[in-house]
Each structure stands twice: as C-alpha cells, then as structure tokens.
Amino acid sequence: MKEPTLFPKTNRIFEDFQKLGNKAAHELYSTKNLGKHLNETFGDEYILYIENQISFDGCPLSIYQKNYNDNFKKYLSVYPDADEFDFLKDELLKIQSLHWNWKLAFPYYDYLDIDPHRKNLDLSNEKKLEFILKKVDALGHYTCAPNGIDDFDFFTSERGDQQWLLELNRNEQIQRIPDVQTNEKRLRITEISKTSFKWTHNLNQDSTAINVLHSELLQNGFINSDLRVFKKAFEAVKITEQVKWTSDPVNLIYFYHLLFENNLIDGKGKKKDWKKLKYCFDYPSINEAQNLSQILNGSQTLHKKVFFENLINSILPE
Structure with a gap:
C-alpha cells in the first residue's frame, strides 16, 4: 500500500491499529497508549513540516x-x-x-x-x-x-x-x-473597472518629484519596479503591471497615507481607497485601515516612519 505523502508515520500507526481488529488492537494498545503514541508522532511530523516550510x-x-x-x-x-x-x-x-x-x-x-x-x-x-x-x-x-x-x-x-x-x-x-509576460515571471493581473491614482500636479512639469520618490524607494529596497511602471501608478490610467512592493506592507500603507494627507494624489477630504492601492501595488494582503490606525495612535511602531516623512517633505511644493 502506498504511503500518504504527508504525515506518513502517523498514518501508519493508525492503519496498523485498524488492521489489528478490536480484540488484538486492545491487547497491543490501550486507547490511551495509542493516543499518546499517535499524538507524539503527529507532533514531531507537524514541527518537521513547519521547520521545512512544507504546505499541508x-x-x-x-x-x-x-x-x-x-x-x-x-x-x-x-x-x-x-x-x-x-x-x-x-x-x-x-x-x-x-x-x-x-x-x-x-x-x-x-x-x-x-x-x-x-x-x-x-x-x-x-x-x-x-x-x-x-x-x-x-x-x-x-x-x-x-x-x-x-x-x-x-x-x-x-x-x-x-x-x-x-x-x-x-x-x-x-x-x-490575458496573462502579461514580464522579464522575471508570468504575471497575471485582473483588470479592475477603475484607474490608478491621480497625481494632483502636472506630471510632466512635476516629473522631478516622481523621479525622487521612485529613486529613493528603489535604492532603499521598498520597490522592485522601473520608473515607467511606478509613474503609471499616478497617471489615472488603467494599468497592466503593478508596482512590486518588496518591503513590509505597513510601510506602503504609511507612504500612501502621507501622499493622501499632503494632497499629492487626488482624494483629499475623501476616504482612503485601499482597493485602488491594491490595484496599483503588489503587496501581501493585510488589514490596511487597522494597521494605519495603530501606527497613527502609536500602538504599532513603524521604524521607517521618519524616512517616509522626510521623503514626502522633500518633494512638497514650497
């Protein structure tokens, strides 16, 4: 009989117990002893899979x-x-x-x-x-x-x-x-019936600000996308490639908060559009509103908080 792919030792103990039949099984194991042996084995295999990052x-x-x-x-x-x-x-x-x-x-x-x-x-x-x-x-x-x-x-x-x-x-x-081919991997993006963020200033005249944001985020390991892709996230257009956010998503949430509150992107006085953020940026799903609230009330420490504040201040119109 072929062994199960996962938890093979635990499965074998249980199968052997079943094959013995009730009388023979109870002579070999008491229910308590079976449970103890099976639980110890399951626990060992469970920890092994976690240590090796195996999905089950x-x-x-x-x-x-x-x-x-x-x-x-x-x-x-x-x-x-x-x-x-x-x-x-x-x-x-x-x-x-x-x-x-x-x-x-x-x-x-x-x-x-x-x-x-x-x-x-x-x-x-x-x-x-x-x-x-x-x-x-x-x-x-x-x-x-x-x-x-x-x-x-x-x-x-x-x-x-x-x-x-x-x-x-x-x-x-x-x-x-259809799927979009990139240099690194196949990227599947769903076209959402909305557009990217709208930069509140003329992007052609204000290209320096976008360039600075892209350069600083790229050099400090927050994104892994070229300037073309990054700029599209602020042109109020439908996009086919998201900006790859490579840092902790709480950093992105605070970065977006600063753009929003400083009226650099359209939306001042409105609710933050977390779905639009997810549309423009590729990052692990988290509870955006809850994490931002914790950052703002001080219950969650953001180590890069000053970095983002200085970055935004450096591009604000005088």
Missing part, C-alpha cells in the same frame, strides 16, 4: 502564503481559463470542508489532542479563511452571506458557524484579461 492541510498561514503563488500557478496549469477568483473560490470550499470534517485530511483526527493539535489546525484554518476573504475583497469581488442571514460581514459580525457557510460571488464588472 491545516498548515500555518505563513506557509500557506509562501506557497500561494506557486499553488495558483499549478491551478492555472490545470484550469487555463480560470482566474484568481476561481482559485480562491475552490480554496474557500476546501477549508470549509475541512472545518466540517477534518477526517478528510486526518482520518485519525478523533485521536488527536484538542490542545495543541486540533486547536492549531482550527486556528490556521480560520486564518486562511480571513486571508482568502481579504484577497477576494481586494480583487473587487463579493462575499455572500449564508442563507437566511442578512448583512453578514465577516470582519465585523459576531463569529460563529456563519463564517463557514459564506459563499463568493463574482463581480461581473471586472473583466478578465
């Missing part, structure tokens, strides 16, 4: 995020007409199925200790659910409330089984476009 059902969110792009590419190789929304929809169904029946991945689930093993699996699954819903929102699509529940918002409503019944609904105003 119920893995920590950080590993899931690290493997997200590769898994998306594999999905596209199987379903060439699909897009990221299709991928996220299938990912959501997968983690919802696991929530209702962890035995789909771990047939010995009933023998696992509640703390820490089952708790770890549940926590990671819920973190993935949040990640997927934020991705869907950033792409401009919708989350549908469970049947019979009106106006359910995952991020503000009281949690319960409702979150595991959510469905995704495609925004039909968002069109699919």
Whole structure:
C-alpha cells in the first residue's frame, strides 16, 4: 500500500491499529497508549513540516502564503481559463470542508489532542479563511452571506458557524484579461473597472518629484519596479503591471497615507481607497485601515516612519 505523502508515520500507526481488529488492537494498545503514541508522532511530523516550510492541510498561514503563488500557478496549469477568483473560490470550499470534517485530511483526527493539535489546525484554518476573504475583497469581488442571514460581514459580525457557510460571488464588472509576460515571471493581473491614482500636479512639469520618490524607494529596497511602471501608478490610467512592493506592507500603507494627507494624489477630504492601492501595488494582503490606525495612535511602531516623512517633505511644493 502506498504511503500518504504527508504525515506518513502517523498514518501508519493508525492503519496498523485498524488492521489489528478490536480484540488484538486492545491487547497491543490501550486507547490511551495509542493516543499518546499517535499524538507524539503527529507532533514531531507537524514541527518537521513547519521547520521545512512544507504546505499541508491545516498548515500555518505563513506557509500557506509562501506557497500561494506557486499553488495558483499549478491551478492555472490545470484550469487555463480560470482566474484568481476561481482559485480562491475552490480554496474557500476546501477549508470549509475541512472545518466540517477534518477526517478528510486526518482520518485519525478523533485521536488527536484538542490542545495543541486540533486547536492549531482550527486556528490556521480560520486564518486562511480571513486571508482568502481579504484577497477576494481586494480583487473587487463579493462575499455572500449564508442563507437566511442578512448583512453578514465577516470582519465585523459576531463569529460563529456563519463564517463557514459564506459563499463568493463574482463581480461581473471586472473583466478578465490575458496573462502579461514580464522579464522575471508570468504575471497575471485582473483588470479592475477603475484607474490608478491621480497625481494632483502636472506630471510632466512635476516629473522631478516622481523621479525622487521612485529613486529613493528603489535604492532603499521598498520597490522592485522601473520608473515607467511606478509613474503609471499616478497617471489615472488603467494599468497592466503593478508596482512590486518588496518591503513590509505597513510601510506602503504609511507612504500612501502621507501622499493622501499632503494632497499629492487626488482624494483629499475623501476616504482612503485601499482597493485602488491594491490595484496599483503588489503587496501581501493585510488589514490596511487597522494597521494605519495603530501606527497613527502609536500602538504599532513603524521604524521607517521618519524616512517616509522626510521623503514626502522633500518633494512638497514650497
């Protein structure tokens, strides 16, 4: 019999126990001893996979995020007409199925200790659910409330089984476009029915400011995009390539906040447009509004805060 790809030792213990039959099994193991042996083995394999950053059902969110792009590419190789929304929809169904029946991945689930093993699996699954819903929102699509529940918002409503019944609904105003070839990798971008930010000054006359921003961000390791791509993010146009943000996304959030508050981009007096930021910049999904609030009230330290403030001050009109 072929061994399972993941957790082979734990699976083998459980399969051997099942093959023995009830009488023989209880002579060899007491239920307590089986549980102890199985849990120790599962724990060892779980830690091994985390140390080696191997993805598995119920893995920590950080590993899931690290493997997200590769898994998306594999999905596209199987379903060439699909897009990221299709991928996220299938990912959501997968983690919802696991929530209702962890035995789909771990047939010995009933023998696992509640703390820490089952708790770890549940926590990671819920973190993935949040990640997927934020991705869907950033792409401009919708989350549908469970049947019979009106106006359910995952991020503000009281949690319960409702979150595991959510469905995704495609925004039909968002069109699919072909993949774009870049020098480094295949980049798949969804064309959103909006445009990039609008620089409040004449870009041709104010090109020095844009050049300074691009140069400083590039040299200090915050972006990895050329000037052409960076400039498009502020020309109020539809874009086909995002600015690659290579630093912690909280830095980008504060940078955008300063552009917004200093009236360098259109939007003064309006709400910040986080979806437009996600449209123009490629960065890991986080709760933008919450992180910015924590930075502004001092509960979150931003080590590059002074750098961005000095950078923006250096380009402000006199």
